[in-house]
Amino acid sequence: MTGNDSAVELLNSRMKGFLGNRLKWKSLNPIQEQAIPVIKEKNDTLVIAPTASGKTEAVLIPIFDDIITNHLEPVSVIYVSPLKALINDMHERIENWCNHFNLEVTKWHGDVPGTKKRAFIKNPTDILLITPESLEVIFMNKSSEEKERIFKNVKYVIVDEIHYFVESDRGTQLNSIINRMKAYFNDSVSIVGLSATVGNPETVSKWLNPDKPAKIVTDPSKRPFDYKVLCGSDTDICEVLKRYVGRKILIFVHSRKDAERYYNLLKRALKIKNIYIHHSSIDRDEREDSEKKFKHLKDGFMISTSTLELGIDIGNIDIVVQIRPTYNVSSFLQRVGRSGRKSKKQRSIVFYKWDEEIFITLAEIxxxxxxxxxxxKIPEKPKDIYFHQMLSSIFEKGKIKQSELFNSLKDSYVFSKITKEDFKSIVENMEEREFVHNMNGNLSLGYNFEKKFGKRNFMSFYSVFCPNMEYTVREGVKNIGSLDLLFVVHFLQEGTKFILGGVPWIVKDIDHKRFNVKVQRGPKGNVPDWISEGAVVDHLISRRIYEILLGNYDEDLLKTFDEPSQDKIHEYIEHADSVGFKEGIIPVEIDSNQVYIYTFGGLKANALLSTIFRLYHDIYEVKDNAYFSSFKFRENLSFNMIQEVMANIKDVLNEPEIDTIIHEKSGKFVKNKFINYLPYEDNAKLKMELLYSPEDLIKLVSENSVELIGSTNFKDWR
Known part of the structure; x- marks a missing residue:
């Protein structure tokens, strides 16, 4: 493998031989050409490139090159991944490289036998693949000598699928752990993040290194993107997919129930042999077996929930089919990016069911x-995870000075805005609750730490976070699907009826600690109180849909939409104009005693808006979605009164009563077990950040006037 003026010339001859002779590469991909020189210069680096673009190899090539050229001692690389399945997949890929170069790799997560972990502690390998929770276990359970043995020679920390981590509790935990690891490093370490989708890379680059933000490397090539948008009845879907038998197709659906239904439907209708199913309720071994079989097939269908959005290698995909669009641009890109590895062309077919889904798809495209x-969005002051990391650090050290603890945590980007006053307040609260004992400024663990988290409860201390803030829906012991956190907290309570997977359900119980919703089937023909798949369309897409309704979009994007969807788009645009939709306003419709405030600001903004109206007016039957905030009122609620509330949103959000409303509204929702150990004000603020979007709402009402309009068709949107 050669290349004048190419990054390949920077590589060791053994690495060149491996790429050319073993992998049969003739040249490097564009992202590899960009990333290799930057990583070889030992820069902290954020690599952003589509799925199947070669970004993982763009990181592995210079790092393996460094290991074999400079004979780096184990452990030289720590590779952090969010999911066990990704670690298992990456272990197989890296092991092939290691075997060639006579290196060793270890995977470490909850399913790995203790014997293998103990063997690693005694004789660390060159590369460690691990989850954040398992790193936490090492910090708390291993001796200083063992931690030094593991971490002292580290030269690289790789964070895979970094977008999945950064704004979550697990990401906050990981950022802190990476900072804590530095105490054991002998030399400087390069931190590398990988992602297919990041909207604000500058922020993520600071997450990697707040003092000297990571270098951002993006893929300069643009793979063409072909798409079709079609009406999606079961009959339509079967008819269309018949044409693609003999190709390799990845089909995404919204729920486990839909995965099972379409697996059986397509298997019968298309009479194909190579058809597989993938979702989180399927046994792990069976799921991994399906991945391996599908990876090596030249043709076949794989039906999956979001479990295959991230980078598990399932080979070259010809077309990605989406039965119903995803609800954010990032997921859309993750999915579509799985296609076109060989052809260099991304291809997708999106089937829609409801009118608004045509607009979601057009907005995303x-x-x-x-x-x-x-x-x-990275939390400004995540004090719940700060509380967790304080306890973890005290456990690790046994006893630690307050000043040392504060200084050791403040270097983490995620904790950089937490002040000494914040720290002292949390310590005082910990003392009152007997989680810590304070002796002349030296902190040690108190009685209630052992009581709450000791012995068998330690595992719940290591892993306390819901990874993607979704609730699992269960009928008895059977998993039905999942619902977005905000949907559950804002709309569901015991007795609420809703639809998931096309089936009506009634809520029996909500377990906020385990993020479970227990349900039973609703009566046949039952009309639900709230019809939804439980997903949340965010502010960016919602506002773009409003622009489309005003006619502000590229008409060329509609060329591959089917005729019914094009007609629907034009009909709604004409309707929006006729009822009074226009730029610079928030339309308001009053229908008898029902109000519809068409912010098109996303569900988090609209849920907050209805919450604010509850402060001042007697409203009930709240039915918010991404497009409007809607409620009924018992009093005489005039348009002028609505205008008055909207004009004072910013002031209202500064009033102390809003904290009480948030606590009442969120009910027993706990986010994680540590949030309820914080002072009242901190607890309320964290819940506000997670459940609502005050910034989006303030921006909307500041930049738009409120106008009364005529009756619309948009109130039927879900």
Whole structure:
């Protein structure tokens, strides 16, 4: 493998031989050409490139090259991944490289036998693949000597699928752990993040290194993106997919129930042999077996929930089919990016069911064409995870000075805005609750730490976070699907009826500690109180849909939409104009005693808006979605009264009563077990950040006037 003026010339001859002779590569991919020189210069680096673009190899090539050229001692690389399945997949890929170079790799997560972990502790390998929770276990359970043996020679920390981590509790935990690891490093370490989708890479680069933000490397090549958008009845879907038998197709659905239904439907209708199913309720071994078989097939169908959105290698995909669109641009890109590895062309077919899904799809495609993705939002002061990391650090050290503890945590980007006053307040609260004992400024663990988290409860201390803030829906012991956190907290309570997977359900119980919703089937023909798949369309897509309704979009994007969807789009645009939709306003419709406030601001903004109205007016039967905030009122609620509330949103959000409302509204929802150990004000603020979008709502009411309009068809949107 050669290449003048190419990054390949920077590589060791053994690495060149491996790429050319073993992998049969003739040249490097564009992202590899960009990333290799940056990583070889030992920069902290954020690599952003589509799925199947070669970004993983773009990181592995310079790192393996460094290991074999400079004979790095174990452990030289720690590779952190969010999911066990990704670690298992990556272990197989890296092991092939290691075997060639006479190196060793170890995977460490909850399913790995203790014997293998103990063997690693005694004789660390060159590369360690691990989850954040397992790193926490090492910090708390291993001696200083063992931790030094593991971490002292580390030269690289790789964070895979970094977008999945950064704005979550697990990401906050990981950022802190990476900072804590530095105490054991002998030399400087390069931290490398990988992602297919990041809307605000500058923020993520600071997450990797707040003092000297990571270098951002993006894929300069643009794989063409072909798509079709079609009406999606079961009959339509079967008819269309018949044409693609003999190709390799990945089909995404919204729920486990839909995965099972379409697996059986397509198997019968298309009479194909190579058809597989993939979701989180399937046994792990069976799931991995399906991945391996499908990976090596030249043709076949794989039906999956979001479990195959991330980078598990299932080979070259010809077309990605989406039965119902996803609800954010990032997921859309993750899915579509799985296609076209060989052809260099991404291809997708999107089937829609409801009218609004045509607009969601058009909004996503338009945003992709403009390279716009949702921003990752990192909590400003995540004091619940700070509380957790304080206890973990005290456990690790046995006893630690307050000043040392504060200084050791403040270097983490995620904790950099937490002040000494914040720290002292949390310590005082910990003392009152007997989680810590304070002797002349030296902190040690108190009685209630052992009581709450000791012995068998330690595992719940290591892993306390819901990874993607979704609730699992269960009928008895059977998993039905999942619902977004905000949907559950805002809309569901015992007795609420809703639809999931096309089936009506009634809520029996909500377990906020385990993120479970227990349900039973509703009566046949039952009309639900709230019809939804429990997903949340965010602010970016919602606002783009409003722009489309005003006619502000590229008509060329509609060329591959089927005729019914094009007609629907034009009909709604004409309707929006006729009822009074226009730029610079928030339309309001009053229908008898029902109000519809069409913010098109996303569910989090609209849920907050209805919550604010509850402060001042007697409202009930709240039915918010991404497009409007809607409720009924018992009093005479005039348009002027609505205008008055909307004009004072910013002031209202500064009033102390809003904290009480948030606590009442969120009910027993706990986010994680540590949030309820915080002072009242901190607890309320964290719940506000997670459940609502005050910034989006304030921006909307500041930039738009409120106008009364005529009766619309949009109130039927879900």
């Amino acid at each position: 338009g945003l992709i064409s403009e390279n716009r993705i949702e921003d990752i």
